[in-house]
Amino acid sequence: MTEATEQGVLSPDECWDLLGSREFGRLAYVVDGAPHIVPVNYRVDGADLVFRTADGQKLRSILRENRVAFEVDEVDDANEIGSSVVVRGEARVLPEAEELRFEQVGLRAWLGTDKPVLVAIRPSELTGRRYHLRRPWRRMRRV
Secondary structure: OOHHHHEEEOOHHHHHHHHHHOOEEEEEEEEOOEEEEEEEEEEEEOOEEEEEEOOOHHHHHHHHOOEEEEEEEEEEOOOOEEEEEEEEEEEEEEOHHHHHHHHHOOOOOOOOOOOOEEEEEEEEEEEEEEEEOOOHHHHOOOO
């Protein structure tokens, strides 16, 4: 297999399909000049990614510097294919009046903690890749 066939660029529609099929990704943001990355559960709503948060470092960072990145992956073990989508964009806090809208798309906090703040990421850049995984150790016989 050549390098050209080992990986491929996902179309915007394929990126949105992958984003819409997942509920868990990683949010990257900057605090005091240092990058941070945290897992969040999210939902796709139109052209936005939406998640809930509470008061803390993540929210304060979004309020101060709204540029963020978001990443989600998928691994198809049966076909040894990996896919990854990266979103770059602006995060904004949404008004409480949006609460019902996000209940309808199934956005609920996974943890038992209160996450009263709704945040939306509007992508300014959306990129995706698909990779052929080479994991020969998965086919090795145990001795």
